[in-house]
Amino acid sequence: MLRVLIWLVLIMPFIAQSKVIHKERSLYRNILVEKNADLLCLKFNEKTRKSTQSCMYQSDPKKLVFNYTKMTFASLLFIDNPKNVLIIGLGGGTLSNTIHELYPNAHIENVEIDPAVIKVARDYFDFVETDSVTSKVQDGRIFIKRAALKKQKYDWIILDAFNGDYIPEHLLTKEFFAEVKSVLTNNGVVAANTFSSSKLYQHESATYFDVFGDFVNVVTDKDSNRIILAGFHAMPTEQQIAERVKRLTPKLAPYDVDMQLLSEHLFYTKGNQDWPKDTKVLTDQYSPANLLNYQ
């Protein structure tokens, strides 16, 4: 009993620091906005644990908090001046805001299935919408299918629809990636925030490879997510990458994105595939992604 009390007293200050400032129950989940000193976070609440979706330093909103968000910008080593950006999965709107600041002329379309997430992003995370930055409540798969029918094209497609606990399985199949590919311009790139552990890793790699051919894994920290970069026409030469690093470093410094570091952590799968050749590709017919993620 005494031990429990001491323990409680010890952790008390930490509990007190983290404060829920907004709670919202949406169609899909409980959404929390938590404030911990300078850090404001968007969390999805599952009964036993909270999964953090997006965070922002209130004193320095530009500075990116998560490693995977920073790694997403490795895409810029593959394309110059994106004009049409598609983001599937809004979170706090961090990616959209950052890209808008970097490329004010770019058209950015955000697609988010949960209207409550868009609302919270607007109300608490300064999600910016303009004539050229839009958001739409829709399932990512449907959006891309319709975009393909309308022959729309994007030169930077960011897939960020997975939260820590649940994977929309229809967004992780060969057929979906083929649809993504069909709305990608010739010199465009797809960046996907994905998993780095569990049995799903191999299946996911095999599926990307099946549709896009060899791709790049961006991993700067072994314990965190990986970003897959795929769909690019050809692997840029070292010289091209060095030029882009040089050009982008000052531009991205305020966001705490280290382009040099990113350029050193691109792992091209060509001749270096780290999944067994016979790994089953995920399809609309076979996509037990959530079950595989637990194995």
Added chain:
Amino acid sequence: MNKINALIYFLAFSSGFCIMGIELLGGRILAPFFGSSVHIWGSIITVFMLSLSIGYLLGGKLSTRNPTLTKYGAIFFIASIMVIPIVMFAEPIMAFIFSHIEDSRYGSLLASMALFFIPTIILGMISPYSVRLLVTDHEKSGQVAGGLYFVSTLGSALGTIITSFYMVLAFDVNDIIKTFAAVLGALGLLAIVVSQLSVKERAVCLES
């Protein structure tokens, strides 16, 4: 319990298993075109409930006209055939609906109708027809109906859990549905064969 009654219970169990297995996979089938929002399940469950209700009505009506085990088997056999279009034509049907209806609520509702309405009506006919075949004494009709619902709903429970926990990990969606169709068809034939044999047996008994 005689062998024929045991067979009827087993068939009712299997149809319950297949109905829920197919319903569960319905979510998977629709997702590529209509997403995985909550209204997808709204569409699927609505269509299944609606067709089951119609199936109960039709099955009950059919059971008043000279009910036989052969006809019972035929219901299974027809159900098996009606399940096949889900495998063969889901893709073009959904693509057509997708390109004509923007709102994924009505799109998914129409697609569920097109794919699941008819086979589920046929499968719904099985329960009341089973009750008719099993009841011999009207005092026990409630008990028989209770036992039948117990068996078929237990089948549904198992069909749901086994399909979602294990089958999707091992097989393609279409292969699972084909298996359900094959099982329904085979059980239908079995019922027809057993029915013919027992008719012959009875004829032999009468002759001697």
